[in-house]
Amino acid sequence: MLEKRKTIPSLVKDPKLIEKRREQIIEAAVDLFIHKGFHKTTTREIARASGFSIGTLYEYIESKEDVLYLVCDAIHNEVETRLREAITFNGTGLKILKMALKSFFRVMDQMSDRVLLIYQETKSLPKEALRYVLRREEEISAIFEEILRKGIADGSIRLDEKHVKLMADNIMVLGEMWVFRRWTLKKHYTLEEYTEKQIDLLLREISVAH
Amino acid sequence: MLEKRKTIPSLVKDPKLIEKRREQIIEAAVDLFIHKGFHKTTTREIARASGFSIGTLYEYIESKEDVLYLVCDAIHNEVETRLREAITFNGTGLKILKMALKSFFRVMDQMSDRVLLIYQETKSLPKEALRYVLRREEEISAIFEEILRKGIADGSIRLDEKHVKLMADNIMVLGEMWVFRRWTLKKHYTLEEYTEKQIDLLLREISVAH
Amino acid sequence: MLEKRKTIPSLVKDPKLIEKRREQIIEAAVDLFIHKGFHKTTTREIARASGFSIGTLYEYIESKEDVLYLVCDAIHNEVETRLREAITFNGTGLKILKMALKSFFRVMDQMSDRVLLIYQETKSLPKEALRYVLRREEEISAIFEEILRKGIADGSIRLDEKHVKLMADNIMVLGEMWVFRRWTLKKHYTLEEYTEKQIDLLLREISVAH
């Protein structure tokens, strides 16, 4: 069930150093990719922005695509971590869900450029890496499935089990919508208004009290 | 309010010919971009697949990005045309909306690779072209706004005017969701089931009878 | 029996032009490879010495190794052509052989740097091209086999058929020896002396009258 994450080989032996350098690479590359896109960013720019030479860059990755993979992976990690940190699993599923939705929309807002990056550049990944990245997305959506099922179990949420996945997907998509369409949405709504409105929409379907 | 669509200069005088050649270009490029992505497709390939030489290609465009613009524009056109053709503006706004939603989801399904293309490659457009393309998207979403307003006017839909835009955006996003997440969604739903379920979700908020 | 020679694809359509440009490439590359070796010669140097840009070079070849193949092929062609031109198939096999040996040693002498080049760089060819180049060598050695057999047939040469190949190989090797060891040999012999001495050696084994 748990498939290991893709391991990128390195010419450097010290694992601590690898981690440190890769963090530098990710930090530099995220910025560059956001502003210039993956294809228009050169490996030399990545190296320079990371603070070392092109030769050193290639001691820690095997190809430019590896950098993209590292970046996508790191972004997903951050989304998931932030989301999990913001959720306390106390109270009814419904209550948790509301909180989780708020947090999720907030995280999407704060990380909107990075989330956008994933959506636009993911296709440039080699097949295997792509599969892994898509799986990471499912892991985040699984958080919401879990909450929904808890709510179903404690009776605070009314939803057919077979629609749990779709509802979780809807949630993900409404979150990403804030990212994709912020240039329009921000004209009419603050994040808070948007959040409230979409929670309304989602809960109308699944709230028990009716 | 209606800004003209971007005009791409051509070295050729005859407008009929320009249109004909550009259709060839678009047809060839859509296929290539879908399968290889914009960046990995070369202008030579576009020319060859269009049925003429690289020199001729550049008689009808000024840069590779122009081809992307033509392609994005054509896809939006097709989405909008197909959608409009499927809608008859008879009956209550609510009835029209239901029909429009079904048609929209169907069009998204049929054109999913082209819609995906727009989402993934749009960022490679130069700023100005990008603005035009985004505006085309708003034009489609405006169709739904129109229907919603008609429903509000005739009393078949209950929705605060200030949420019309958001509701239209929600519709767009749920349609695109079928495109982005089809690999997951198709495991659990047919297009028809998905359509029905999402219409349920959307109408629960805005249907009058309740 | 006659396997086609390897065809190198070109982006250019005009066959006349391809031939002309490839001749330029060969002429330039032979010089460079002789003086710097294949590995130390850069593609840019080849392009510049050929009289065009690096981009143009790659319109006529697919890889640097293709240039080496073209060069090896051209050298073999020249050896074979020169040798065949120098031989008239009149008289006894023995007489023809003597003349052929003189010509061969002369050709080896005149083309010594190019022959050396083949011996030293051939190993850098990709497998398939290598096989073809080795076959070319056998074709030259076949010329001598042919002469030997003619001499056996007309009674001017006495040699067991099963040693024809070895004798032809010996001839080839003594010719190449003048190439490999000229720095030593030239200290003690002129080309003419060398030729005479080696003909003596070879003929002692196979001459009938004795």
Add this chain to the structure above:
Amino acid sequence: MLEKRKTIPSLVKDPKLIEKRREQIIEAAVDLFIHKGFHKTTTREIARASGFSIGTLYEYIESKEDVLYLVCDAIHNEVETRLREAITFNGTGLKILKMALKSFFRVMDQMSDRVLLIYQETKSLPKEALRYVLRREEEISAIFEEILRKGIADGSIRLDEKHVKLMADNIMVLGEMWVFRRWTLKKHYTLEEYTEKQIDLLLREISVAH
């Protein structure tokens, strides 16, 4: 007349250690050069195959070319040693020569990949090192000169002094021929047959009895 062999500087003081490490280097590099060629072998690979780090490698050599020199030198040493071990200087020059030829051809056969290596990579040596390596070859050929002169002196061999060098060179070349052309020759001859045939050829010229 006897120029010392090239001395490669080392950062390490202990001569025993230098010798030991260089033996490791040679053993590793011979294998790599045979299979991949000099240019396609990296210093990293040499270091790893030698059993130490790249840094350590450079404590014992100054450049990659030094490794090639060490390798060529070692191979020549082995050829010479094996040859000398196989020769007993008892009996007539003619008898010794026959034995020496057999041994030489056998050694060439056993060491064919290493001999081939020298012929193909020698040109990558810097000028000075190249001279040393070529001189080593002359030293081997000098063994045969010595034997020939002994035979001339004791009357068992009839050969003009001024052709001794050429005859020795011919011997060398026929030995190397077994290396260069083994892919053809082995189709028609065993090593023993080849040896016998070539001895015949050579002795026909120089044997006294006639």
Add this chain to the structure above:
DNA sequence: GATGAATGAGAGTTCATTCAT
């Protein structure tokens, strides 16, 4: 209006060598 040969800046990647630890 159509052709396609020519261009060359610029891309990703490699690897011999150094030097601080």
Add this chain to the structure above:
DNA sequence: GATGAATGAACTCTCATTCAT
């Protein structure tokens, strides 16, 4: 004496674009 991370010049190859025919 040994290590291996860091370096950057240099490599091969690509491809959007131009322009003479």
